[in-house]
Amino acid sequence: MSYSLSAACCWIILAAILAALPSRDNHWRRAYVLMVLGAPILVWVYLADGIWVGLLITLAVVSVFRWPVRYLLVWIKRQIAG
Template sequence: MTLSLLLACIWAFLANILAMLPSRDNLWRRAYFLIAIGVPILGYVTWQNGPWVGLLVLAAGMSILRWPIIYLARWIRRAVK
């Protein structure tokens, strides 16, 4: 396993641990932190392992952080109308 995939697995484990902890702001600060850390890891995974593995890691990250993606899609849909 490459270093980038190891970092992606650690990111996923950290995301699951952070999701289990109680929060007053519905986990948004943690989501912003995970996005800020996850984007460079995703780039590193794609650079080191290729675009198909990068897409798989992207899909895994989107399944963990699905609410920011849903809100982004709603915002784009409102902006287009």
């Protein structure tokens, strides 16, 4: 396993641990931290392991960020609709 995939797996484990801990703000602060940490790792995976592995890791990231992705899609839809 490459270092980039190892880092991505560690990121997913960290996300699962942070999701299990109680939060007063519905985990938004933790989500922001995970986004800042996860973006370079995701780029690293794409560069080191190729597009197909990168797409699989992207699906894993989207499954972790279900609600932020949903809010982003609703916002984009509102911007397009006017």
